[in-house]
Amino acid sequence: MRQEMEYKRFIRHLVDGPQLEKALLRLSLIFLLAMACIWALNAQTSANHTLTLSIGELALLDIEPGASSVSLNMDIPTGAGAPVQLLSDNTIWLNYTSCVAQTSPDRIISVQLSSGALPAGVSLQVTASAPSGIGQGALGISAGAVLVTGTPANVLSGIRGCYTGNGTNNGSQLTYNLVFNSYQDLEAGDYGPFIISYTISN
Amino acid sequence: MYNSTLSFGCIIVFVSVLLPVFSFSQPTLQLSGSWSCTVQAANVTEAGNDFPSTWTSPPDQVLLSVGGANAKKNRDWTVCVSRSDIDWDPAITVYVVRSSDGTANNPATIAGGAAFQQVTLLSAYFFNGSRNRSNIGIQYQLNGISVLLDARVYSTTIVYTISSP
Numbered sequence: 001m002r003q004e005m006e007y008k009r010f011i012r013h014l015v016d017g018p019q020l021e022k023a024l025l026r027l028s029l030i031f032l033l034a035m036a037c038i039w040a041l042n043a044q045t046s047a048n049h050t051l052t053l054s055i056g057e058l059a060l061l062d063i064e065p066g067a068s069s070v071s072l073n074m075d076i077p078t079g080a081g082a083p084v085q086l087l088s089d090n091t092i093w094l095n096y097t098s099c100v101a102q103t104s105p106d107r108i109i110s111v112q113l114s115s116g117a118l119p120a121g122v123s124l125q126v127t128a129s130a131p132s133g134i135g136q137g138a139l140g141i142s143a144g145a146v147l148v149t150g151t152p153a154n155v156l157s158g159i160r161g162c163y164t165g166n167g168t169n170n171g172s173q174l175t176y177n178l179v180f181n182s183y184q185d186l187e188a189g190d191y192g193p194f195i196i197s198y199t200i201s202n
Numbered sequence: 203m204y205n206s207t208l209s210f211g212c213i214i215v216f217v218s219v220l221l222p223v224f225s226f227s228q229p230t231l232q233l234s235g236s237w238s239c240t241v242q243a244a245n246v247t248e249a250g251n252d253f254p255s256t257w258t259s260p261p262d263q264v265l266l267s268v269g270g271a272n273a274k275k276n277r278d279w280t281v282c283v284s285r286s287d288i289d290w291d292p293a294i295t296v297y298v299v300r301s302s303d304g305t306a307n308n309p310a311t312i313a314g315g316a317a318f319q320q321v322t323l324l325s326a327y328f329f330n331g332s333r334n335r336s337n338i339g340i341q342y343q344l345n346g347i348s349v350l351l352d353a354r355v356y357s358t359t360i361v362y363t364i365s366s367p
Binding site for chain 1: 228229230231232233235236237238239240241242243246248249250251252253257264266285286288294296342344347348349350351352353354355356357358359360361362363364365
């Protein structure tokens with residue numbers, strides 16, 4: 001009871017007491033609060049920092065083996081009246097690496113005849129195989145056989161984060177075929193060189 | 203009445219002065235530095251290859267300092283490490299190693315943490331010692347980096363905790 005009265009007197013004193021006493025008491029409380037803050041700040045039993053990893057988008061493509069060239073010739077028929085046999089070539093592979101943001105669209109690989117003109121009556125066809133080898137990820141889907149012209153044509157689509165592996169026997173194998181459109185337009189001769197370009201893009 | 207008020211005020215000031223003294227009953231930890239790792243196209247050596255899967259920071263990328271550990275009762279301390287993910291991929295693993303001893307006065311000691319250990323979401327022992335020590339070097343390693351991950355910024359918080367036995 002007596003303690004309670006003392007406590008009430010103390011509180012009343014805070015509000016109604018003499019100015020000097022009130023000021024000293026308030027200063028003491030502020031000092032206590034400040035020291036508590038300083039104590040809390042200095043008594044660090046843990047410390048931390050942020051570690052960040054930034055992965056950027058990329059799209060890389062090359063042809064293996066390096067410095068490749070293809071020669072497509074007509075094979076001499078076995079007998080008169082037999083059709084001309086055209087040889088194909090499948091020595092070239094596409095290797096590629098792709099890294100995309102989640103919101104970025106799928107990537108494609110397209111082919112284009114970027115230099116040279118095919119002779120009359122002849123078309124060039126290429127087929128990119130389904131990706132194989134040691135690669136992983138979303139390697140894409142083959143479009144099957146497409147004509148190689150001056151207009152880009154997709155050979156692979158649906159490519160996202162992936163890598164094919166390096167070198168032949170990894171990635172997509174390219175098979176080239178010559179197609180005769182009309183025999184009467186054919187003229188004997190050596191044609192070329194032609195430059196065929198592959199591009200990986202969004 | 204005024205005497206009791208003044209006494210009460212003196213007690214408040216006395217306690218305030220003693221608070222910092224009480225805070226020295228456990229060791230404290232200060233940290234400087236951080237690590238930002240950037241992986242980009244130039245890091246792929248040739249088309250068809252993946253990113254290098256392991257990335258290592260320079261030694262002493264982060265420095266830890268132990269203070270408040272010279273009193274007899276809190277001389278020995280242990281540092282534990284964990285991480286708290288902000289925006290991370292569990293395929294990326296974080297490793298940490300103590301790359302240097304820092305500086306201290308004899309007879310201070312330090313031990314443990316000399317080999318890369320994985321930093322998980324759970325706090326685990328890292329290294330221990332006695333007495334104050336400054337600028338203990340920390341080095342990091344990230345594993346599992348690949349083009350198969352989404353291209354974006356990943357972030358996590360590495361947390362070090364010190365305690366006395």
